[in-house]
Amino acid sequence: MDSEPTTTFTIGLDAPLTGKLADLGLGIKFSAELAIAKANAKNTVPGVRFVLDAKDDQADEQIARSNGEAFVADPKVVGVVGPLTSSGALAMAPVLAKADLAEISPSNTAPSLTWGADYRTKGKTRPYPTYFRTVTTDAVQGPLLARYARSQLKAERAVVVSDTKAYGSNLAAEFATAFEEAGGKVQLRATIEPATTDFSKLVRQIAAVHPDIVYYGGEHPEGGPLSAQLKAAGVKAPVAGGDGLHTDGYIKAAGPGADGDLASNPGISVEGLASAFTFLDDYQKAAHPEAPGPFGPYAYDSTWALIEAVARARQVKGETGSGAEIRKAVAEAVPDVDFFGVTGDVSFDEYGDTRNQVASIYQVQKGSWTAIVPIGRLRDL
Template sequence: MRHRSALVVSIAVIGALSLSACGSRGEKSSGTGGNANSGDVTVVIGVDAPLTGDLSALGLGIRNSVDLAVKQANDTKEVPGVKFEIKALDDTAKPAPGQQNATQFVADSKVLGVVGPLNTSVAQSMQQIFDDAKLVEVSPANTGVELSQGEKWASGVKKRPFQSYFRTATTDAIQGPFAAQFLYNDAKKTKVFLIDDQKAYGAGLASTFKGEFTKLGGTIAGEEHVNPDDRDFSAIVTKVRSSGADAVYYGGEYPAAGPLSLQLKEAGITIPMMGGDAIQSGEYLKLNPKSQGDFATAVGLPVDSLDTAKKFIADYKAAGYKDAYETYGGYSYDSAWAIIQGVKAAKAGGKELTRVAVRDAVQKVSFDGVTGKVSFDEFGDTTNKQLTAYTAKDGKWAVEKSGTFKG
């Protein structure tokens, strides 16, 4: 999930990093000592996600899916001589807590990899801290292109800024244009009112959607920005009504998107809203009982339709988690498994486990995961470029179309 905010690491953060640098900069990871009961080395996989607040449904699904991967790796002794544990920290979907969490993970020398975060803006606050410590980070949800390809990616200058950053979700460079092609070519909508929540994810997604939609011949009937915490959209409802738009595209997350769409429908504006993976959640449908006909895109193919995901779905249910695995569950499991496979490769041949060894091994992993083939390109991006368009139908998200973006 995604605009670049220049977040400066505080003196306190720098101090904490200095204190924890020993064993955390690709040198010996001293905290991976033997387990007193089994003799196994303990390796901790961190999880950073919003575990409380408006986006907690997504964050809890991420945490639980990583927990399942860790339990199964231990049960099957996936890495002989290694016992995995998880350490989950709550970023509340905000950059400052995410930055503090990154520092805490780095300070714990048993942590050899981190899954998360959910939000691109949070990732921006963490990347430098993890990269300085050579601590691998694999996000199941970030879609902001600049995270992996640099700030000049849109001009064709792609340069990977952080060697420790990876993701199993594809980017907004693909998701936004895929949505534009679906809305224009398949849904036959030609005049769109564009709204975003001014956050990194939402603004970036709206921008890439706009570029492709106008390229196809579509018209932008109007543009507005909202605050992610807004819940009264009466002024925007008036503007959409007078614009003559036949659809709304929203760059942002479900806590605001649901009420916005509902207020449009209640005002008699019965045009569909479309958004990205951050609205393709069951929570959006709960917030908006009049969501019928709205659209959303999500990274990858629908997990519940994949043969590769059947065991994950069954195992998740059997584990008794009270929270749904949600949009990013399969990608979170695969993110954790990529770290586990990195540990396995780094340990092969009796090598000493270090953060740099695990990071370098993750770059080379390739396996059949819950979401399909899992591997990473030269930028740390997933090689799986598939996406799916959904429509809200009878209180559920129904698949409309799956495929890859063709530029």
């Protein structure tokens, strides 16, 4: 008979729970709660009860760093899910790595988090040994959409815009490089500051070069208004971007002209996956105020990966392991985690990246996102 819980372990979670990106952050939080509730109900790790400590970073990297320091200071925290943004992860990862505290993100896509800042010129070097992620990177989703634009949309001329954050600038660079490698031409590169609302000067510059596609590396609070202002100025080219645009908030901000716009996602479209049916049903039954969004399923799998790692660590350290000893054992166990989750196979390579290197492409059709490439691999386009 399984033992009743005698030990409580905390899984930390960092995401924007308030502010402009709260819809994504809350989807992550509620999904992690489902995983923990299931583990507790089934006594998945005998003798252990899990609790979630969800902290709000407001999509601010300095707050993310402070939250990371708070997780490190709490001896009951055995692992962390998050952050949402790559900028937040770049601030938090060194803090957690120094404390041997495992971190699994359901949404970070900057390649430098696992390959190092100089991966383009010096090759891959893993900077943070306790950092992992369940989604693929901009090195996959950026080129995938670029190749789709060339092969399927027959786009020849592109404008590439990005914000100044790690996520947006990396994603834009990956798209631009792949678009030109596929025979297209980037006619204009531009950078905007986060929180920009008036794009009138940029819109005039874009309109003057008559692009076939406008790619925006950044998030929906800026991407949506940019699309709306481009369409209002008569620019008919679709706006495209990464997972930062793949939200209902983008469609609301972009307005009726959003139909035809595109977004990639660093993972697969789970709506048609049998493995996701139970998760989606449970999420709906819980009547959360926000949808799981593109990262909820990956947050569930990130949380479950930590739970699996705790189970492995307990086998190694025994039921008396706690504090720094158990969290180090958990971090050492994550690379051996291998299970079939909501999003498919969940396991990690030597850099901490998911082995499930697929992405998807969505298009706004009749006011909602529709998967047009549910499962995409670079070799297919």
